[in-house]
Amino acid sequence: MTTQLWLLAGALLLCTGLTLIITSKNTVVMLFGVELMLNASNLNLVYFDKLHPGNQGQLFTLFIIIIAVCETAVGLALVFRVFRVLQTSDASNLTNLKDS
Amino acid sequence: MSPGEFLTIVLLLVLAFAAIALLFIRQIFISTLALLIVLLDLGVLYLLLMSEFIGVVQILLYAGGIVVLVLFALMLTTKKISGPFDIEFHHKVPGYLTGIGMFTILALAIFQQSWQPGNTSIASLQTIGRDLLTTHVLAFELSGIILLLTLAGASVLASTLKNNSKR
Numbered sequence: 256m257t258t259q260l261w262l263l264a265g266a267l268l269l270c271t272g273l274t275l276i277i278t279s280k281n282t283v284v285m286l287f288g289v290e291l292m293l294n295a296s297n298l299n300l301v302y303f304d305k306l307h308p309g310n311q312g313q314l315f316t317l318f319i320i321i322i323a324v325c326e327t328a329v330g331l332a333l334v335f336r337v338f339r340v341l342q343t344s345d346a347s348n349l350t351n352l353k354d355s
Numbered sequence: 356m357s358p359g360e361f362l363t364i365v366l367l368l369v370l371a372f373a374a375i376a377l378l379f380i381r382q383i384f385i386s387t388l389a390l391l392i393v394l395l396d397l398g399v400l401y402l403l404l405m406s407e408f409i410g411v412v413q414i415l416l417y418a419g420g421i422v423v424l425v426l427f428a429l430m431l432t433t434k435k436i437s438g439p440f441d442i443e444f445h446h447k448v449p450g451y452l453t454g455i456g457m458f459t460i461l462a463l464a465i466f467q468q469s470w471q472p473g474n475t476s477i478a479s480l481q482t483i484g485r486d487l488l489t490t491h492v493l494a495f496e497l498s499g500i501i502l503l504l505t506l507a508g509a510s511v512l513a514s515t516l517k518n519n520s521k522r
Contacts (some may be wrong), residue, residue, distance in 0.1 A: 257360065258470040264367045266461035268393075271374040274454030280443040281383065283429055287390050289423070290507055291374060297413075301406050306471075310483050314491055316409050320416055321498045325505035327421050330514035331428040338432040339515075347445065 261302045268295035282334045282344050286327060293323045363403055368398045383429055383442050387422065394418045408483050 274292030276311050297316045304312025338344050341351075373392040380386045394417040401410035487495050 257363070259465055260364065260367055261468075262465045263372055266458055266465065267371050268374055270458040270461070273457060274450045277446055277453060278378065278444045279458060280445055283425060283432065284386060284442055286381065286425070287377065287386065290390065290417075291377070291393065294394070294417075295391035297409075298397060298400070298446075301404055301409055302402055304406065305404050310486060311429055313406050313409050313483060314486060316406075317412060318494060318498055319410075320412055321360040321502055322419065323487060324416055325501055327424060328505055328509040329512070331424055332509035335428055335513045336434055344432045345443070 258302075258306075262299065265295045265299040265302070268298065274354070280345050280347055282337070282346050282349075283331070286330045286334070287348060289326065290323065290332070293319060293326075359403065363400070366396055366400050366403070370400070371450055379441050381444075384426075386442060387429065390425075391418060391422050394422065408480055 268291050272288040272295065275288035275291065276285050276337045279288065297319055300312040300319070302312075304310060304316075334344055337349060341348065343349075370393060373389045373396065377386060377389045377393070380389060395414065398410045398414040398418065401407075401413055
């Protein structure tokens with residue numbers, strides 16, 4: 256029964272992240288959604304690492320955390336840059352390409 | 356029910372509540388605090404799963420690093436004209452339908468599968484460190500290089516040099 260609870264928590268995090276990405280207008284909050292989805296995979300990996308011998312799951316989780324940090328840094332830098340040019344962080348206003 | 360199981364269930368409930376609350380909070384700082392609750396809660400859950408290393412990394416990197424970075428970005432990119440730091444939501448019906456539908460499918464798949472209670476192996480910190488520097492040394496070094504390049508690139512992207520900021 257406990258296994259199902261852990262996996263349900265992971266599934267809930269994934270679906271919440273997906274819904275947050277779809278429904279939110281703010282680009283920073285969309286990044287929150289990406290973080291939630293990455294953390295859902297981390298939760299599942301650490302739990303399955305506990306069920307199986309070896310520590311592959313924990314190592315994979317470590318690399319996912321590193322990639323998530325990179326993604327957040329670049330994403331926030333892009334948000335900041337777009338805000339300086341267009342004075343908005345609303346994703347539905349970002350409709351212009353360069354020189355248009 | 357042992358105290359460990361009770362604590363696990365309480366923490367999982369807090370995790371679910373904070374994650375769902377993120378969908379409905381309209382003030383962006385409270386939303387960030389809900390994200391912080393989710394990340395810290397996950398860190399404690401990793402500690403409960405005997406993965407101390409990942410738990411500490413989660414608390415240090417996510418709760419310490421990313422949330423501070425997000426707070427900085429929020430303060431720099433939020434304008435006060437549209438109310439006090441409000442988040443606006445759109446596409447509510449398709450978003451919630453997608454989320455609920457996907458959760459239903461995943462829950463059905465989880466409950467249809469019969470899960471074997473495993474041998475609850477515990478990987479010690481020493482074996483993780485040894486594996487990082489022997490079997491997985493290429494991925495470890497590459498992730499270090501990626502982290503360096505990304506942080507340099509992010510600071511270049513966000514820099515306020517006069518000649519490459521076109522207003």
